[in-house]
Amino acid sequence: MDFYPFHYLALGDSLTVGVGVPALDPGFVEHYACLSKQSLKKCIQYKKNARPGATTGDVLNMLHSPIVIEYVKHADIITITAGGNDLLNAAKAFIQNKNEKIFSNVLEQSQNNFSSIMKRIHNMEKQKEFIIRLTNLYNPFPNIPIAEEGIKTFNSLIYNFSKDKHVKVADIYNIVKGNERALLTRDGIHLNSRGYYQMALAFHKLGYFPVAR
Template identity: 45%
Template sequence: MNKWHEKDLDYIALGDSLTVGTGVPFWQQGFAERYLVESRRVLCRPVRFYKFAKNGATAGEILEISKSPCVEKAIREADIITITAGGNDLIRAARLFLQTKEIGILNKALKECTVNISALLTHIDALIAECEGPYIIRMINLYNPFSGTPQADSGVQKFNQHINSFSSYKNVKVADIYSVFKGREKELLSEDGIHPNARGYSLMEKTVSALGYSPLA
């Protein structure tokens, strides 16, 4: 048995308002806190928790967050990483698209988002490669906060095609939140119509946890 099996595990939650937990009161748990509890239960190990997230952050801004020295240090030691990214890229582009009907706005945002998430995963992999031991990365695809607009749903699905493709990266799995939320947006979103409520965050956690913890467990 090597030293990895003897140490406490580190969980890094990286992302936007979905990682912050926006949409529920401060005394309720968001997605990341719920996933932390489940990780401790499943792995039967102490798990330290570090959250680096910002409301409104785009994929490019999350990439920049990951490059700060304190975040890089945490990533090097990480065993579990969750990433929520792309939602704000989509929302900003969708709002402009609904005003202008210019499909190029969505395509440009999609390209930039894909490039930035790819760079983020490459950066994380390079940092973790400096240390020994297994690790997992869990990503979440996008639900549609504009469910009454067919064009917006088409845009969400295009974004998700690219986000889902990141499951080909080393140790990465993508949770299909889109399918969980589809048709249930009124039930699962908070009063702002954008962020999940407590039930929504609970289902996010369950969907991510269902991906398993291999090779950690």
Template identity: 40%
Template sequence: MAIVYTALGDSLTVGVGAGFFQPGFVPRYKRKMEEDLKQNVTLAVFAKSGLTTAEILSMLDRPFIRNYIEKADAITITGCGNDLIQSLEAYKREKDQHVFLEASSHCQKNYSAMLKKIRELKEKNERYFIRLLNLYNPFPEIELAEKWISGFNGHLQQLQATPYVKIVDIHSVFKGHESEYLSFDKVHPNSAGYEAIAEKLRASGYKPLKIEEC
């Protein structure tokens, strides 16, 4: 019986920046999962460039997507990058640091609501896991961006819940490697960046699908 993998999110889940005919992290992670678990993996992707966490949350009200979540053994979620970009633009206009705090709080609430909806759908199934990807910083030259992202990631860590939910730290993967892992737009990962994300996901293991860690 195949493992069902459902990926939700924004442009990172889409794979923007990978390059022509190059996969993003989602197909790469699917292949690694198949290699590690020695099982076929069926994939469903619900993602669009530019989505905010509020828009990703709203997707969980669509019956078609809810059906895939209900059947999923593995779920990945990316988000808040667009919330960050919007808050940076607002900061440039208003010079008010509170826009970052508001965006962070907004993202936290939306992620919590996503997990609540998923838990409700998975009430009768304990054989699944969720991986939330934290934020890397594509703007290392902006001091406030690093401060905001580090704060957000720290709060996101509080949503980790063994054994189902793990926060995958891609911030540390990209920090200091921006020139190596970011695409020409300096915002999205390139092919090497997506491979690094997939490897970080792989390293998070597959419990409770698999007793031993990979």
């Protein structure tokens, strides 16, 4: 085991918080840190900066905090979970007024926010190689056609960021699709313990280049 630790910063929403599993049980971040430790043969020190209900705009605002800025500058690994609440809020608004433009407006705004998030991270003065790992979105409402359409559109947008050598996107959509009852909690929205492990495994399988070759 290498003496010098890797620093891992987890930014995002309830998926990063670990909503859906009992207190003190591991969520996605803990599972991913453990898998990373096994693969990299390094101690992984992780920090979470996340809250349930956070949108892409909220995550962007997190990156203006002096503490978070310092975490970013020293991070070897950064994971970001965001976008689900943007679409969830849009779905709730759509149910009330049936205005389909809500989804297109939210998708445009979330893409702009994500672009700003990535630019802000890249513009910080990092002194070493690092990786950013994103996730696409799974659909907790598979029987609502417009929700499925919105999520597929968001997912196609998120993959554009993987053109950067530092960035890769985990495919959670296809892991959850058809396995909702096994991987989601009773609320039908959040992942359960098994779901979080599968999510962490998907991130782990993306590898660690260029921080590890």
